[in-house]
Amino acid sequence: MKYVSTRGGVPPVGFAEAVRMGLADDGGLLVPDALPQLSPDTLRDWSRLRFQDLALELMTPFVGDELSRSDLADLIERSYASFTAPEVTPVVEVGSRWVLELFHGPTAAFKDVALQFLGNLFEYLLVRDGGELNIVGATSGDTGSAAIAGVRGKDRIRIFVLFPKGRVSPIQERQMTTVLDANVHNIALRGSFDDAQRLVKTLFRDLALKRECHLAAVNSINWARILAQVVYYFYAWARVTDGNPDRAISFSVPTGNFGDIFAGFLAKRMGLPVDRLILATNRNDILTRFVETGVYETGPVHATLSPAMDIQVASNFERYLYFLVGQDPDRVRCLFDALSRHGRLIVTEAEQARVKSDFAAMAVDDDATLSQIRETFTASGYILDPHTAIGVRAGGDRRDLVCLATAHPAKFNEVVHRAIGREAPPPASLRGLMERPIRSIELGADIDAVRDFLRETLER
Numbered sequence: 001m002k003y004v005s006t007r008g009g010v011p012p013v014g015f016a017e018a019v020r021m022g023l024a025d026d027g028g029l030l031v032p033d034a035l036p037q038l039s040p041d042t043l044r045d046w047s048r049l050r051f052q053d054l055a056l057e058l059m060t061p062f063v064g065d066e067l068s069r070s071d072l073a074d075l076i077e078r079s080y081a082s083f084t085a086p087e088v089t090p091v092v093e094v095g096s097r098w099v100l101e102l103f104h105g106p107t108a109a110f111k112d113v114a115l116q117f118l119g120n121l122f123e124y125l126l127v128r129d130g131g132e133l134n135i136v137g138a139t140s141g142d143t144g145s146a147a148i149a150g151v152r153g154k155d156r157i158r159i160f161v162l163f164p165k166g167r168v169s170p171i172q173e174r175q176m177t178t179v180l181d182a183n184v185h186n187i188a189l190r191g192s193f194d195d196a197q198r199l200v201k202t203l204f205r206d207l208a209l210k211r212e213c214h215l216a217a218v219n220s221i222n223w224a225r226i227l228a229q230v231v232y233y234f235y236a237w238a239r240v241t242d243g244n245p246d247r248a249i250s251f252s253v254p255t256g257n258f259g260d261i262f263a264g265f266l267a268k269r270m271g272l273p274v275d276r277l278i279l280a281t282n283r284n285d286i287l288t289r290f291v292e293t294g295v296y297e298t299g300p301v302h303a304t305l306s307p308a309m310d311i312q313v314a315s316n317f318e319r320y321l322y323f324l325v326g327q328d329p330d331r332v333r334c335l336f337d338a339l340s341r342h343g344r345l346i347v348t349e350a351e352q353a354r355v356k357s358d359f360a361a362m363a364v365d366d367d368a369t370l371s372q373i374r375e376t377f378t379a380s381g382y383i384l385d386p387h388t389a390i391g392v393r394a395g396g397d398r399r400d401l402v403c404l405a406t407a408h409p410a411k412f413n414e415v416v417h418r419a420i421g422r423e424a425p426p427p428a429s430l431r432g433l434m435e436r437p438i439r440s441i442e443l444g445a446d447i448d449a450v451r452d453f454l455r456e457t458l459e460r
């Protein structure tokens with residue numbers, strides 16, 4: 001399988017090169033040139049597999065012959081050995097719906113599913129092919145700590161994480177800044193997550209700098225992130241339907257950068273029986289407005305009780321647009337030119353109709369988020385984190401509904417306490433963080449400041 005850019009400006013590359021490239025060198029995002037199609041018989045057979053074995057089967061066609069099957073299997077085994085749940089991503093019944101618990105990894109958020117794998121994959125490629133990597137990532141709270149946990153202490157890898165100062169939860173900040181390994185650098189940015197993501201993409205678009213500094217991406221601009229996230233859609237479907245290919249289910253996905261729900265979209269295109277994909281946002285509703293109107297228009301970012309989703313410009317939306325417009329890179333370029341010139345892009349009526357058949361969408365405000373945490377706790381004693389609560393609210397009373405639980409509630413205990421008057425017991429990985437020493441530096445949201453810090457640190 002080869003990977004092409006959504007903007008058509010890079011020659012097709014293989015899996016390892018796609019992972020190393022992160023953002024495509026023409027500023028677009030890398031996507032597979034074709035998607036494997038899974039038959040009902042294959043779905044039934046794979047429904048009995050352990051998470052790790054399912055991951056191996058699903059990833060194999062995307063990786064091609066670039067890694068041997070045994071090396072890939074070993075990477076997958078090691079990546080999920082760090083999860084505390086034997087099933088890796090268990091599916092639990094909560095009232096009339098299913099909750100897909102994605103928070104049993106080292107940093108208690110869904111990001112671990114992909115970032116444990118990506119950290120090991122980077123290390124594997126360095127040992128095999130030589131070189132070094134300097135990762136630069138932007139986080140609204142969860143990617144940062146998961147990426148750090150994926151690469152801390154690894155040889156020939158350094159990581160620089162930009163997080164919006166004062167806009168992540170106290171626990172999330174500590175999960176990053178208490179990691180004192182020499183290869184970890186946290187930057188508290190005076191700005192928003194969108195500023196951080198824009199700066200990261202600006203660094204990647206400077207191809208001379210990208211090569212000279214061996215820059216690598218851990219955000220969902222990196223194809224390997226999306227690939228690893230596809231797996232749990234198949235796994236959840238198998239648990240709920242017992243592998244009956246005639247049974248379609250719906251997924252409700254709290255959405256910010258559009259990576260998680262895009263993985264669900266790919267799963268559906270590969271043949272997974274999915275009824276509805278429900279795109280749930282907080283008050284930062286650019287994506288829900290797009291589904292409703294066909295207009296994608298940026299605006300100011302609002303601080304909410306679900307801070308990891310306080311995002312305006314959703315990276316993976318570009319990958320979805322590429323599929324929406326029939327894999328036409330010229331059209332994608334035009335649409336993004338319009339977005340950068342006028343702050344909005346508009347799709348045709350026919351395309352909007354397809355968007356509506358791909359997704360249902362709902363924006364959920366802070367009051368409804370708190371009510372949902374309260375209602376679910378009162379009805380079933382289950383504590384939702386605020387992001388997950390948004391997905392549950394948007395999913396409503398649909399039958400055969402799986403809600404993605406994207407973070408452990410203890411990461412957002414201030415919100416949980418406001419909703420139900422008590423806190424969620426933290427998993428071992430979150431205990432004692434507030435007492436540990438921390439290290440980070442503060443910078444303005446300014447490309448020169450970030451580039452200088454990067455260069456000076458690398459020269460040291």
Ligand SMILES: Cc1ncc(COP(=O)(O)O)c(C=O)c1O
Pocket residue numbers: 109110140141142143220254255256257258259260261308309387388406407
């Ligand atoms: C807890 C949590 N839920 C949901 C999301 C949204 O996921 P995505 O950005 O892939 O849409 C994020 C951040 O990305 C998150 O950290």
Ligand SMILES: N[C@@H](CCOP(=O)(O)O)C(=O)O
Pocket residue numbers: 138139140141142143144218219220221256257259308309315
């Ligand atoms: N919510 C994310 C934002 C970055 O998203 P990513 O999936 O592109 O890494 C976070 O918690 O950092």
